[in-house]
Amino acid sequence: MLQLRRASKNDLEFLIKLDLEEEGYTPSVDDTPVDVEEHCARISGYVHDADKAARVFGDTEDHEQVGGVLCRFRNLKTEPESANNWTFFESIRQFLPDSGRFCEVFNLWVAPDFRRQGLATRLKRQLEIESHRRDIEMIYTHTERTNPHVIELNLKLGYREIRRGPIWDEIGWVSLTKGFI
Ligand SMILES: CC(C)(COP(=O)(O)OP(=O)(O)OC[C@H]1O[C@@H](n2cnc3c(N)ncnc32)[C@H](O)[C@@H]1OP(=O)(O)O)[C@@H](O)C(=O)NCCC(=O)NCCS
Incomplete structure (x- = not known):
């Protein structure tokens, strides 16, 4: 049976693989070798840190994970300007709440055999519940414009498109937000 749950340290290997x-x-052109220790520590933050979260779908019998998602609860007012993509978010400030607080969702993945059964939808809804619990008013996500099915998934969830264009590279990204308070 599949169970949707908060990720634990037992899910780290899965989350790291998913990230890699x-x-x-689009595959990154940056061919700098991955610093494995630094990478593990970064992903481990999504399991342990108060400003991050990870959810997984796991099989209760064989304990295999079949889906997962990561997010970060951000506050542009208190984060240092060196925070990940801070400048980009500042540039789309008009679409974000005045409080500067929002949830950034990424690394959504469902195993091929389990797709089109609503798992990704449930993973994302779970992060909405968690955001709501934290009084966070908005969820932000982006995907490449070559992923129309991911855009459709988000539109079905009530997201709206706010921007198209490059962010930190030349890729055409589609940015979407959902406000719910
Ligand atoms: C994108 C992904 C997470 C979707 O997972 P999923 O569990 O199959 O999604 P859901 O079942 O919740 O889909 C909800 C809706 O999204 C749309 N959708 C999802 N996948 C689709 C596809 N392959 N083709 C067309 N529409 C699709 C449909 O409208 C679907 O509703 P429907 O099945 O009733 O028609 C999964 O395909 C995946 O892991 N892909 C590889 C990783 C990836 O691209 N992640 C996103 C990076 S930004």
Whole structure:
């Protein structure tokens, strides 16, 4: 039976693999070798840090994970300007709440055999519940414009498109937000 749950340290290997494989993203041209320790520590933050969260779908019998998603609860007013993509978010400030607080969702993935059964929808809804619990008013996500099915998934969830264009590279990204308070 599949169970949707908060990720634990037992899910780290799965979350790291998911991050490294980057399915659904154009492969990076940056060929700097991955610093494995630094990478593990970064992903581990999504399991342990108060400003981050990770959810997974796991099989209760064989304990295999079949889906996952990561997010970060951000506050542009208190984060240092060196924070990940801070400048980009500042440039789309008019679409974000005055409080500067929002949830950034990424690394959504569902195993091929389990797709089109609503798992991704449920993973994302779970992050909405968590955001709501934290009084966060908006969820932000982006995907490449070559992923129309991911755009459709988000539109079905009530997101709206706010921007198209490059962010930190030349890729055409589609940015979407959902406000719910
Ligand atoms: C994108 C992904 C997470 C979707 O997971 P999923 O569990 O199959 O999604 P859901 O079942 O919740 O889909 C909800 C809706 O999104 C749309 N959708 C999802 N996948 C689709 C596809 N392959 N083709 C067309 N529409 C699709 C449909 O409208 C679907 O509703 P429907 O099945 O009733 O028609 C999954 O395909 C995946 O892991 N892909 C590789 C990684 C990736 O691209 N991640 C996103 C990076 S930004």
